[in-house]
Amino acid sequence: MLEKIKFEKFTAFEKLEVKFSAGINVFVGENGTGKTHILKAAYAACDIAKSKGGFAEKINNVFYPSGKQIGRLIKRSSTSSKGFVEVTRKLDEKSINLRLSLSNHTTKPENATVSGSTKAWLESPFEAAYIPVKDMMANAPGFRSLYEEREIHFEEIYVDIIRKAFLPALKGPTDGQRKKLMELLQDAMDGKVIAKNEEFFLRNKYGELEFTLLAEGYRKLGLLWILIQNGTLLNGSALFWDEPETNLNPKLMKAIVGILLELQRIGVQIFLTTHDYVILKEFDLQSQEDDKISFHSLFRNSESNEIERSTTSNYLDIVPNAIDDTFGDLVTREIQKSMKGDKI
Amino acid sequence: MILQEGTLQFDFAGAIDAFKFDEQARTLATYHGLSHCMKAVDFVVEYNDHYLFVEIKNPQDPNRYGSEQDKSALIKNLTTKFRDTFLYRWAENKLDKPVRYQCLVELDNAQTLYLMNQLKNQLPTDKQPTRWQRPLAHLCAVANRATWNITFPNIQVSRVAGGAA
Numbered sequence: 001m002l003e004k005i006k007f008e009k010f011t012a013f014e015k016l017e018v019k020f021s022a023g024i025n026v027f028v029g030e031n032g033t034g035k036t037h038i039l040k041a042a043y044a045a046c047d048i049a050k051s052k053g054g055f056a057e058k059i060n061n062v063f064y065p066s067g068k069q070i071g072r073l074i075k076r077s078s079t080s081s082k083g084f085v086e087v088t089r090k091l092d093e094k095s096i097n098l099r100l101s102l103s104n105h106t107t108k109p110e111n112a113t114v115s116g117s118t119k120a121w122l123e124s125p126f127e128a129a130y131i132p133v134k135d136m137m138a139n140a141p142g143f144r145s146l147y148e149e150r151e152i153h154f155e156e157i158y159v160d161i162i163r164k165a166f167l168p169a170l171k172g173p174t175d176g177q178r179k180k181l182m183e184l185l186q187d188a189m190d191g192k193v194i195a196k197n198e199e200f201f202l203r204n205k206y207g208e209l210e211f212t213l214l215a216e217g218y219r220k221l222g223l224l225w226i227l228i229q230n231g232t233l234l235n236g237s238a239l240f241w242d243e244p245e246t247n248l249n250p251k252l253m254k255a256i257v258g259i260l261l262e263l264q265r266i267g268v269q270i271f272l273t274t275h276d277y278v279i280l281k282e283f284d285l286q287s288q289e290d291d292k293i294s295f296h297s298l299f300r301n302s303e304s305n306e307i308e309r310s311t312t313s314n315y316l317d318i319v320p321n322a323i324d325d326t327f328g329d330l331v332t333r334e335i336q337k338s339m340k341g342d343k344i
Numbered sequence: 345m346i347l348q349e350g351t352l353q354f355d356f357a358g359a360i361d362a363f364k365f366d367e368q369a370r371t372l373a374t375y376h377g378l379s380h381c382m383k384a385v386d387f388v389v390e391y392n393d394h395y396l397f398v399e400i401k402n403p404q405d406p407n408r409y410g411s412e413q414d415k416s417a418l419i420k421n422l423t424t425k426f427r428d429t430f431l432y433r434w435a436e437n438k439l440d441k442p443v444r445y446q447c448l449v450e451l452d453n454a455q456t457l458y459l460m461n462q463l464k465n466q467l468p469t470d471k472q473p474t475r476w477q478r479p480l481a482h483l484c485a486v487a488n489r490a491t492w493n494i495t496f497p498n499i500q501v502s503r504v505a506g507g508a509a
Contacts, residue, residue: 277454285410316406316452327453328491334460335485335495338469 001090001269002042002238009075009083011037011063014306020271021313023264023292026283027273030322033298034307035273036242037063039130040157042271043240045087045098046128047160049121055100056109059085061156070112074104089121096120127237129164129227130157133246137165137219138211141198165223166195170231177266181228181259188255189221193229200226216247224259235267245276257282261291277323284315297321349386349400352448352489353504356396362389365397365429382428383421385445394442394482395433399425401449409451419459422447422486423466430480444483448492448501460486 002020007013012034018025020042027035044058051058056070065072074083086099096117106112132155136143140162146152147159174182186192191204201208202222211219227233244256257279260270274280280295287293295318296311312318345362347354356362366384367374376384387398399422403409409418426445433439447463449456464470469484489501 281452281454285407324453327457328488328494331453331457331460331487331491332495334457335483335487338483338485 001236002046003088003090003095005038005042005088006086007041007083009077009081010041010085011073011075012307013037014075014304016307016309018296018309019294019311020269021292021294022269024260024270024283024294025272026280026293026295027271027298028275028280028295028318028321028323029298030300033300035298039240039242039271039273040155041085042087043128043130043157043238045089045121046126046238047130050125050127052122052125054109055098055114055118056102056112058156059100060109064153064155069107070102070109071104071106074102074106077104080104086116091120091124127232127234128240129232129237130161130240131220131223131242131244132157132161133242134158135216135219135223135247136162137200137223138214138216140165140200140211144198161223164230164232165200165226166198167230167232169229174229177262178228178231178234181262182225184255184259184262185221185225185228188252189218189225193222193225195226217249217252220244220246220248221252221256228263233263233268237267238269238271239263241270241272243273243275245274245279250276250278253278253282254286257286261286261288264291264293275323277327280315280318280323345389347387348504350402351503351505352400352402353502354387354398355500355502356389357498357500358391359396360390360392362387376432378432382432383425384432385425385429388429388433390441394444395438397426397429397443397445397481399445399447401447403450406451409455415455415459415462418449419462419466422459422463426467426481442482443480445481445485446483446492446496446499447486448489449486450488453488453491456486456488456491460484 001022004017004019006017008015018038027038029035040062041059044062045055048055048058060068060070063073074081080103082103084099084101086097088095088097098116098118098121100112100114102112136158143162144159191202194201194203200211200222202214233239264270283293294311294313295315296309297318297320298307298309299320301308310319345356345359347362347364363374365386365388366376366379369375385397385399389396389398409415449459463486464484467481467484469479469481472479487495492501
């Protein structure tokens with residue numbers, strides 16, 4: 001389980017620390033406040049525990065700075081500067097750190113410094129999956145081999161999720177909790193997912209529909225179904241989901257949020273970003289007393305212009321709430337429009 | 345002129361008169377007296393050029409109106425309160441100026457926006473039949489306190505201690 005993340009002069013952040021909920025972490029904030037950066041950095045740290053790769057290289061591949069010059073991940077400044085990202089994880093009741101330090105002059109990942117409990121970190125692997133905003137399921141055929149053989153301009157999260165999706169189903173019968181979750185998803189997307197020769201299909205009573213012909217929103221549900229079926233999302237794993245609302249009709253959010261809450265209840269730690277009111281409200285309506293949810297609001301300090309964070313477990317206490325503020329602006333404008341033509 | 349409902353205090357700056365419309369005290373001149381058969385908004389305020397009806401909903405539980413059913417009941421309640429107040433004022437011969445209807449509902453902005461659109465549709469305000477010569481209400485607004493204070497700077501609402509009306 002991830003406990004917290006700290007940044008100093010890294011990408012958009014001058015100095016930022018986020019303490020994570022063991023359950024669900026929802027990141028809200030206007031564009032450019034670094035929500036996705038937090039997810040990517042935390043995911044990179046999770047991924048290497050399993051893949052045994054280097055933290056610096058993973059960060060570089062996940063963020064993909066221009067020319068893959070890792071030093072470009074240091075926050076822009078007029079002078080030379082150093083920065084770091086540090087992820088803290090709870091392991092057997094102990095907190096262990098993994099820190100990547102670098103300067104804006106560091107060109108290659110091997111010249112960056114990785115410190116902390118690296119050995120313990122790599123000795124205890126766990127599963128993590130990152131669902132990016134753009135769907136990759138329909139483009140899966142051949143993408144893995146293309147990525148391995150050629151230098152293509154894609155952040156590694158895209159190939160990572162395809163790799164996870166191609167993992168075969170877990171051996172043995174599906175346990176009750178997973179079965180329930182898969183059934184919820186089957187109801188929402190009206191079918192099951194099958195893979196044939198690197199191509200995904202949705203199978204239901206009408207036949208098999210290839211993912212390229214399937215609505216993009218359903219492809220995401222299909223991906224979630226696969227990750228549950230093949231055991232990627234089990235107790236102790238982590239799910240990162242960047243803007244689940246993209247291409248999904250708001251009506252499906254009720255099912256999605258219900259599934260995310262269930263995943264949390266079976267021990268999956270979840271990190272998601274959103275610009276969507278319906279997602280926030282569904283969490284507010286569907287969560288129960290024992291559910292662990294933190295809403296992290298990222299915003300720019302009006303004086304320093306630096307990114308700051310406020311965290312609450314209560315939906316109504318999210319301040320600032322860029323999503324609700326937008327609705328507030330609509331209310332004001334609608335009333336003002338009504339009053340404009342009024343001769344009173 | 346200042347009026348209070350629960351823990352919310354309204355400052356109707358520039359008003360000629362402002363009173364609690366559903367007054368229950370028999371000794372007061374503004375005693376309503378028909379609460380057994382007519383619904384009533386919380387406040388009626390008189391300005392130079394219009395009357396303002398104000399209704400306040402300040403639920404303790406933020407998910408009080410979470411379900412579709414509860415929201416429909418709330419819209420019906422807000423609609424009935426306006427219409428009954430309108431009739432009462434007609435009988436008083438106090439409809440000589442246009443009427444505005446403003447509801448302060450302490451829910452998030454997305455929900456108040458939904459309520460405002462539904463209420464406009466039910467009152468109705470926006471789509472009046474061609475036979476009508478004048479609107480029932482010149483304005484129909486639903487907002488929470490924060491948005492109310494931005495939208496209506498001349499009617500500031502603040503939260504005060506205690507709960508006396």
